[in-house]
Amino acid sequence: MSTVTRAADTVLDRTLLGYSSIGHFLRRRWWPEDPAPDALTGKVAVVTGAKAGLGKATAIGLAKLGATVRIAVRGDGDAARAEIERAVPGARIVVDQCDVSLISSVRDYAKDLDGEVDVLVHNAGVMPAERTETAEGNEVMLATHVLGPHLLTASLRPKFADGARVIWVSSGGMYGQPLRTDDLQYLQGDYKPAAGYARTKRMQVVLAELWADELDGSGITVHSAHPGWADTPGVATSLPTFQKLTRPILRDPEQGADTFVWLAAAEEPARYNGTFWHDRVQRPTHYLCKTRETVAQRRELWQACGRLTGL
Numbered sequence: 001m002s003t004v005t006r007a008a009d010t011v012l013d014r015t016l017l018g019y020s021s022i023g024h025f026l027r028r029r030w031w032p033e034d035p036a037p038d039a040l041t042g043k044v045a046v047v048t049g050a051k052a053g054l055g056k057a058t059a060i061g062l063a064k065l066g067a068t069v070r071i072a073v074r075g076d077g078d079a080a081r082a083e084i085e086r087a088v089p090g091a092r093i094v095v096d097q098c099d100v101s102l103i104s105s106v107r108d109y110a111k112d113l114d115g116e117v118d119v120l121v122h123n124a125g126v127m128p129a130e131r132t133e134t135a136e137g138n139e140v141m142l143a144t145h146v147l148g149p150h151l152l153t154a155s156l157r158p159k160f161a162d163g164a165r166v167i168w169v170s171s172g173g174m175y176g177q178p179l180r181t182d183d184l185q186y187l188q189g190d191y192k193p194a195a196g197y198a199r200t201k202r203m204q205v206v207l208a209e210l211w212a213d214e215l216d217g218s219g220i221t222v223h224s225a226h227p228g229w230a231d232t233p234g235v236a237t238s239l240p241t242f243q244k245l246t247r248p249i250l251r252d253p254e255q256g257a258d259t260f261v262w263l264a265a266a267e268e269p270a271r272y273n274g275t276f277w278h279d280r281v282q283r284p285t286h287y288l289c290k291t292r293e294t295v296a297q298r299r300e301l302w303q304a305c306g307r308l309t310g311l
Helices: 003-013 021-027 053-064 077-086 103-112 140-159 172-176 194-216 233-238 239-247 254-265 295-311
Strands: 046-050 068-071 092-097 117-124 160-169 221-225 275-278
Touching: 003 021, 003 172, 021 117, 021 172, 046 053, 046 103, 046 140, 046 275, 053 068, 053 092, 053 117, 053 254, 077 092, 092 103, 103 140, 117 254, 140 160, 140 254, 140 295, 160 194, 160 254, 172 194, 194 221, 221 254, 233 239, 254 275
Parallel strands: 046 068, 046 117, 068 092, 117 160, 160 221, 221 275
Antiparallel strands: none
16 A cells, blocks of 8 residues: 555544445555455355344355355344345355354354354344343343353364454444443443443454464464444444434445455455454554553453353
8 A cells, every 4th residue: 555545544544434435435446455256165154143234244245255154143044044145146054043142052052063164253233222131141232242252252262274264343433432341241320322332342352352362373363343334224223313314425234344254365364463454454443542451451351251251
């Protein structure tokens, strides 16, 4: 990337215009090349929460590159499988039952999954209007975005193939939130859905870095990324006013999922570990000094995740 292009890319990023479909359109002119058409042939990818939105778009993108895609979902996933197969004729799609918000479900799923895993995409997400707990007593966003993915990564570790990649689907909203290890379950203060969501997305970015350290030297790479502003069923349900105001410039799910697919299949990301990406470029994890966490907080998050998941 030239100096001029990098400057333009930075302006897009800092003004948030880069999060929109306009940013996607402009950046396509200079971003890294696409993965080879057969980059994932013979490989197995697991995508959580792939019944709709970014998850389904990611599954389609991986299937187009030749992967056998296992969509880990709650409830009936047959409709999603049919939609993916229509988008990618001949695609190999397997529907797996896994409620990522439940420790017991994740543990059973990982135990029962046969064969190796080459790509794991932590995509499942929720943003309830009111504070909600799972049947196991964990705040549901913490459980879905943090505890479940942490346990799934640990449980699938023996099944990761050589050169496997783990991708955490975060959010640009995390830039506004610090790492809150003092209130993981969001018990303090008034509940604000967007803030709670962003908190857990910050945790995901930190966990991706910690997992990269944990797996260093194994050949397994771990990344986190954010999709920008994408028009998905989740956004329509959780942020209806935002969707209504920004819909003309929202990305479609395929545009939002592009970087996740690229991270799973391209050669360049394999040279890095623990990095945060958007539109195929590494991004800073902080823009505000007040959001920076301490080494002690990072350690506290890792230990808390282990304790709450029984690791």
